[in-house]
Amino acid sequence: AQSVTQLDSHVSVSEGTPVLLRCNYSSSYSPSLFWYVQHPNKGLQLLLKYTSAATLVKGINGFEAEFKKSETSFHLTKPSAHMSDAAEYFCVSKDSGNTPLVFGKGTRLSVIA
Amino acid sequence: DGGITQSPKYLFRKEGQNVTLSCEQNLNHDAMYWYRQDPGQGLRLIYYSQIVNDFQKGDIAEGYSVSREKKESFPLTVTSAQKNPTAFYLCASSRTSGPTRRETQYFGPGTRLLVL
Numbered sequence: 001a002q003s004v005t006q007l008d009s010h011v012s013v014s015e016g017t018p019v020l021l022r023c024n025y026s027s028s029y030s031p032s033l034f035w036y037v038q039h040p041n042k043g044l045q046l047l048l049k050y051t052s053a054a055t056l057v058k059g060i061n062g063f064e065a066e067f068k069k070s071e072t073s074f075h076l077t078k079p080s081a082h083m084s085d086a087a088e089y090f091c092v093s094k095d096s097g098n099t100p101l102v103f104g105k106g107t108r109l110s111v112i113a
Numbered sequence: 114d115g116g117i118t119q120s121p122k123y124l125f126r127k128e129g130q131n132v133t134l135s136c137e138q139n140l141n142h143d144a145m146y147w148y149r150q151d152p153g154q155g156l157r158l159i160y161y162s163q164i165v166n167d168f169q170k171g172d173i174a175e176g177y178s179v180s181r182e183k184k185e186s187f188p189l190t191v192t193s194a195q196k197n198p199t200a201f202y203l204c205a206s207s208r209t210s211g212p213t214r215r216e217t218q219y220f221g222p223g224t225r226l227l228v229l
Contacts, residue, residue, distance in 0.1 A: 009153070034217070036220075041201075041223070041225065042222055042223065043117075043203055043220035043222040043223050044156075044203065044205075044220040045220070046217055046219070049217055090155060090156070100146075100158050100161065100171060100172075101156075101158070101218060103155035103156045103157075105154060105155040106153070106155055
């Protein structure tokens with residue numbers, strides 16, 4: 001069965017410093033992987049997705065993620081945090097076939113001025 | 114503008130009352146989904162529909178019902194049988210959900226349901 005583990009429930013960084021949000025997945029197949037961002041009381045916005053093409057995926061707002069099959073990881077990074085990056089981030093997995101999305105429990109990113 | 118709309122933004126339910134949450138999309142997507150979000154638990158799938166007049170239960174369907182009479186609309190009814198309905202409800206859609214597809218799901222802005 002699929003599962004997604006976000007290793008940190010809360011990450012706090014200073015403005016201008018790098019961001020690392022960690023995600024590990026468990027899947028029988030090579031899944032599609034997504035990162036979504038959610039600002040308070042808003043819906044989820046897609047940041048980026050991996051679907052078995054290039055392992056380094058660039059997304060919106062300067063975020064990127066690297067798919068590492070050997071480590072079953074898909075960590076989200078950004079070189080320099082901005083105050084507007086403060087939000088909840090979800091790592092999501094989907095196998096092929098008629099299977100639903102599997103969500104991690106989320107990581108809340110705080111950015112300190 | 115293409116997108117997914119959910120209404121209302123906030124909804125209050127009295128004990129024993131059924132309430133219906135609206136979800137409309139003009140993206141011409143075949144598949145639509147309803148999720149429930151509780152603090153610290155991520156999103157859990159309630160129901161999904163791959164095509165008009167067809168829908169399947171997700172992980173937590175008890176106490177909920179849906180219909181899919183039109184491609185663009187997928188309303189969710191929270192019945193009185195749902196004993197803990199207070200949550201943030203998110204609707205999503207994707208182009209398709211067929212056997213080999215890994216289509217991106219796009220989300221609406223959500224409806225927060227509160228019990229009086």
